[in-house]
Amino acid sequence: MSIAYKPDETFRDDFVYSNSDTAILRFPFPFIEDEYMYSVNIEPHVRGGETGAFEAVFDVDEHYIAECRERAMVLEQDPNRCMVLPHMMTAQWDTLELIMESLAEDYPEDFTLEKDGDAWTWTNRPLGIKDSFVFGDVDSLPLEPFEYITRQAQGDFTLQDQRENNLFMDGGMVTTQADWSLEFDLGMSFHEWHGPVPVAHEINVFDRALQYLLRLQYGNPVRRLNWTMTVNPRLDTSPENYPIWGPDRTTLTPENIGGKLHLRVELQTLFRLPRSNAILFGIRCYLASLDELTRVPKWGRRLHRVLRDLHPEIAEYKGTTRYREMAVDYLSQFDDGEPTSPGIGPDVESL
Amino acid sequence: MSKSRPTYSPLYLDKTGKRHLIVSDTAEIPAEALADGVTPDMFDERWTIAGHSKAIPGTERGAVADHEFRSMNHLLIALRRRLGEEKMGFRLYAVGAEGFLWEVRTAAVVVGMGGGEVQLNQVGSQARRVFCNHCRTITEGVTTNIVECAGCGANLFVRDHFSRRLNAFAGFQVDAEEPGDIPEIEEIYR
Ligand code: HEM
Numbered sequence: 001m002s003i004a005y006k007p008d009e010t011f012r013d014d015f016v017y018s019n020s021d022t023a024i025l026r027f028p029f030p031f032i033e034d035e036y037m038y039s040v041n042i043e044p045h046v047r048g049g050e051t052g053a054f055e056a057v058f059d060v061d062e063h064y065i066a067e068c069r070e071r072a073m074v075l076e077q078d079p080n081r082c083m084v085l086p087h088m089m090t091a092q093w094d095t096l097e098l099i100m101e102s103l104a105e106d107y108p109e110d111f112t113l114e115k116d117g118d119a120w121t122w123t124n125r126p127l128g129i130k131d132s133f134v135f136g137d138v139d140s141l142p143l144e145p146f147e148y149i150t151r152q153a154q155g156d157f158t159l160q161d162q163r164e165n166n167l168f169m170d171g172g173m174v175t176t177q178a179d180w181s182l183e184f185d186l187g188m189s190f191h192e193w194h195g196p197v198p199v200a201h202e203i204n205v206f207d208r209a210l211q212y213l214l215r216l217q218y219g220n221p222v223r224r225l226n227w228t229m230t231v232n233p234r235l236d237t238s239p240e241n242y243p244i245w246g247p248d249r250t251t252l253t254p255e256n257i258g259g260k261l262h263l264r265v266e267l268q269t270l271f272r273l274p275r276s277n278a279i280l281f282g283i284r285c286y287l288a289s290l291d292e293l294t295r296v297p298k299w300g301r302r303l304h305r306v307l308r309d310l311h312p313e314i315a316e317y318k319g320t321t322r323y324r325e326m327a328v329d330y331l332s333q334f335d336d337g338e339p340t341s342p343g344i345g346p347d348v349e350s351l
Numbered sequence: 352m353s354k355s356r357p358t359y360s361p362l363y364l365d366k367t368g369k370r371h372l373i374v375s376d377t378a379e380i381p382a383e384a385l386a387d388g389v390t391p392d393m394f395d396e397r398w399t400i401a402g403h404s405k406a407i408p409g410t411e412r413g414a415v416a417d418h419e420f421r422s423m424n425h426l427l428i429a430l431r432r433r434l435g436e437e438k439m440g441f442r443l444y445a446v447g448a449e450g451f452l453w454e455v456r457t458a459a460v461v462v463g464m465g466g467g468e469v470q471l472n473q474v475g476s477q478a479r480r481v482f483c484n485h486c487r488t489i490t491e492g493v494t495t496n497i498v499e500c501a502g503c504g505a506n507l508f509v510r511d512h513f514s515r516r517l518n519a520f521a522g523f524q525v526d527a528e529e530p531g532d533i534p535e536i537e538e539i540y541r
Pocket residue numbers: 038039040041042158160167169178179180181185193194195196197200205206209210213224226227228279281314317318
């Protein structure tokens with residue numbers, strides 16, 4: 001099925017953004033039950049499952065073209081949103097190969113990869129790109145391979161080198177992040193970059209997650225869902241630009257909160273890379289407003305309960321303090337107290 | 352509690368090493384930086400800062416044990432050269448302010464030293480170097496919870512998140528959401 005792209009969407013200034021019914025129904029709603037706590041919520045990244053977002057290795061949806069344009073704008077204004085340390089060149093090529101092969105396989109109408117030995121030709125029809133290059137020869141591409149390919153993908157990516165029984169964030173393309181900085185975190189180890197997260201260290205989430213990832217196998221990727229909330233459908237909620245988007249948090253009212261406040265979900269995927277033994281971490285960001293999500297009755301009920309009962313330190317860390325009460329009040333109209341089914345699925349086939 | 356903020360402990364003499372160099376950003380090696388039973392004379396060389404512009408460190412490696420430098424930067428220049436010449440069995444120890452320690456550590460990592468081959472212990476000022484996440488300027492010697500960025504002038508809240516690569520703590524504009532809404536400023540990193 002071909003994707004109906006919405007190339008004119010924007011994620012800043014006038015915020016021209018919405019989700020079609022199809023996009024809402026395939027939204028990776030992150031709550032498996034009516035309460036939320038940090039856990040080692042990792043599962044195999046296999047096709048299928050409770051949301052359409054799990055159907056491809058790298059999910060492409062109606063926002064693809066607009067998101068790639070937004071990424072290009074961020075990079076134009078701040079080139080340090082993409083940084084890769086010099087020893088990660090093999091991992092850069094691994095990433096390019098994985099993304100190209102996956103997109104070509106999952107979306108043959110949109111992407112084609114032709115190989116003649118090391119002579120590769122890549123066609124990206126939605127973005128109008130066709131490039132021939134020699135795999136492994138940096139000079140044959142217009143950009144370094146990691147930046148080249150992640151400019152053509154939705155979501156952020158980081159590259160982790162594995163050494164000393166740890167993972168080090170030694171590269172990344174980070175333009176659609178939930179308030180953390182690649183430039184600041186570059187080179188850090190697993191526990192260091194997770195330093196600011198409350199509660200999770202104390203319940204050993206990071207110790208266990210790291211042990212799991214150190215054993216991640218090539219060919220057996222895994223995934224997890226993470227979430228926060230964002231005012232306006234803004235992708236670039238970076239610390240770098242916090243002075244620009246921070247004031248958005250003061251603009252919510254009981255009248256506009258349903259359209260303005262968005263649930264921000266990250267579909268995080270982890271891949272062992274074949275040549276470098278590095279780990280590629282994909283952080284694919286999905287935004288949907290409260291009004292869009294509550295069209296699914298189960299999700300309206302559940303979002304109300306999760307937000308109402310959220311651990312205060314986690315609520316504070318996610319930046320919801322200023323508006324959480326208003327959001328809970330607003331959502332209460334969608335919660336009739338009925339029980340909800342386990343799992344993340346919407347339980348409806350149309351809206 | 353920040354997991355990126357380094358912790359330090361008193362320096363002990365690593366018996367698996369053959370040559371031991373201790374560097375300090377003060378005029379004397381501070382005794383309180385050393386573990387019980389360890390004294391400055393146990394190190395093969397001691398590099399310190401004289402703090403005047405005529406200081407001349409000894410030139411030959413190992414010819415004298417005490418070398419005095421004009422400043423931290425003067426010491427670091429010599430250290431980077433020395434590290435390039437050292438071989439297996441060399442152990443490096445640094446005491447002083449946090450900013451100095453991570454300059455030393457980075458110089459050592461560049462030449463492939465790691466793990467227990469370098470020991471650091473923070474003594475003296477707890478002042479922080481603060482990286483402005485907005486304009487990328489580092490403000491030095493910060494002793495307060497909130498500081499005006501030396502680059503863009505934003506009122507930065509000093510986080511407990513430390514980058515070894517940048518040798519700095521993260522700072523973000525404390526009143527970004529409501530300009531002018533600045534909490535009380537307190538001196539907490541003396
Ligand atoms: C190599 C893979 C990973 C990378 C690069 C990564 C990176 C990050 C970063 C940069 C943050 C934000 C920290 C900040 O506030 O500055 C974060 C948050 C977090 N990470 Fe990871 N992470 C990885 C894997 C995992 C895994 C496997 C788990 C599994 C439990 C996990 C759990 C969390 C949690 C719970 C948070 C807090 C999120 C929130 O409340 O919004 N991370 N991660």
